[in-house]
Amino acid sequence: MLQGKALCFAAAMVVLAVSAYCQQQAVTALVGKKVSERKNENSQPEESPTTQFQASNEWKEVKPGEAIPAGLHVRMNLATGHTEAKLMDEEESKDAQQSQKPASQDSRLLLEQAKDGPSIMVSEKKDLPWNMDDLKKKMSSLKLEAKSESEILYNLLENYRNATEAGKEALLKDMEFLVHQYDRAVDFVTMGGLLAIAPDLNSTSDTVRELVANTLGSALQGNPKVQRTVLGQGLLPQLLRLIVLDSSARVRLRCLFALSCLVRQLPEAQEALLQHGGLTVLAGLFTASDSSTKLQLKAVTLLHDLVVEQRLRHESGQPSDTKLMQSIQLHGFCSLVPRLLHISDVDVQEKVVQAMTALAEMCLEEFQRHVPTLQILLSNYQRQAHQENLSEDADQAADYYEGLLHSVSQLLGTLQRQQKDEL
DSSP states (O other): OHHHHHHHHHHHHHHHHHHHHHHHHHHHHHHHHHHHHHHOTTSOOOOOOOEEOOOOSSOEEOOTTEEOOTTEEEEEOTTTOOEEEEEOOHHHHHHHHHHOOOOOHHHHHHHHHHHHOSOSOOOOOOSOSSOHHHHHHHHHHHHHHTSOHHHHHHHHHHHHHTOOHHHHHHHHHHHHHHTTSHHHHHHHHHTTHHHHHGGGGGOSOHHHHHHHHHHHHHHHTTOHHHHHHHHHTTHHHHHHHHHHHOSOHHHHHHHHHHHHHHHTTOHHHHHHHHHTTHHHHHHHTTTOTTOOHHHHHHHHHHHHHHHHHHHHHHHTTOOOOHHHHHHHHHTTHHHHGGGGGGSSOHHHHHHHHHHHHHHTTTSHHHHHTTHHHHHHHHHHHHHHHHHHHHSTTOSHHHHHHHHHHHHHHHHHHHHHHHHHHHO
C-alpha cells in the first residue's frame, strides 16, 4: 500500500512539474521576444518551430517539439516515460475555470521588467529542469522497489518450479541471498520453499546440488523455526548420506555446512544426529582417502561448537546431553582432532587448538601425547609475534599471533594442571 501511494505521489509531482514547465515556457518566450525587440527594432521575429499539440478526448502522446495548450489534462505515462495529454471533461473544465487564479507576482514582475528594458538576463535555455532519462530510471526503480522482498521470493519460487537446470542456478543464488534474513527464511518455508528445492539434492547437476545445500544452510542458520521444519521433513539423514557418498567435494562441504546449521542450538536435532549415526559420518571424514582438510576442519568446528554449547547449558542449570559427550569419546575424536595440528595452515591450527581446549577435560590422556607439538607451535608463535612487533607495519598481524599464543598457552596450562591433579 505504501509503495502504491509513493508511485501515485511521484506521478502527481511529474504532472505538476510538466504543467509548471509549460507555463514557464510561455513567460520565457514572451520576455525573450520583448528583449529581442529592444535590441533590434527592425528585425522580424522568428517563427517558432514548435507545433501545436492537437488534443482529443482520449490520451495522446505529446511528441517532442509540440506545445501543450492551456486547459488540458497532462500526465506522465509510467510505463513508457512519455508525456500524454487530453481534453478535459465538461465538468472538469468548469471546475478548472472556477479555480483559475491571476498570474503569479513573479510572472508579472518579469513582464514589467521586460517592458522597461533588458535589465535582467533571461535564460533562453529550453531544457527541462530535470534529466528525463534519469527520471525514467528513477521511476522504473521505484516500480521495482514497490515489490516487497516476500513477493520477490514468492516469484523466485514460482519460477523455480518450472525452471531448467541452468535456470535453477541463478534462482537459487537469488533465494540464498534473501533467506539470510530471519523473516525471509521463515517466509521461504511457509511458501513451500523446502518442498520446491529439497528434491534437487538428488539433481544430476553438481552445481545445483551445491546451491540447494547452500540455500538450506543459509535459511537454517540461527533460525529455530526453519530448523524444526527441516528436521521434521527428514532432511538430516539425506544430508548425512551426501556428506559420505557425493562425488563432488564442494557438494559434500555445503551439505556439512547445512548439517551444522541444522543441529546448532537445537537439542532435538542433536539427538537426531546421534540416532542417525552423525558422529560416525564425521569421524569417517578423518580417515577417508578422498576427504579434504576443509571438510575435516568443518567437522572439528562443529564438534567444538556442540561441546561448548553443552557446557554452557550445564553451567546455566539447563539439561545437557551427556550422550553426546560420551559419543564424541567413543568415536575416537580425542585422537582424530589433534592430527590436524601438523597442517602448516595457521588458521587450521587455531581452530584445532580451540577444539582441543573445549575437549581437554574428556580427552586428557590422548591430548597429553601432543604436548611436544603444542610447545613447538608456542615457540613459533612467540617468534612470529616478536617479528611482527618489530615491523613498522605491526598492527593486526601482531595481535593475531598474540591471540594464538594465548590459546596455546591456555591449552598447555590446562593439560599440565590436570596431569598434576591426577598425580
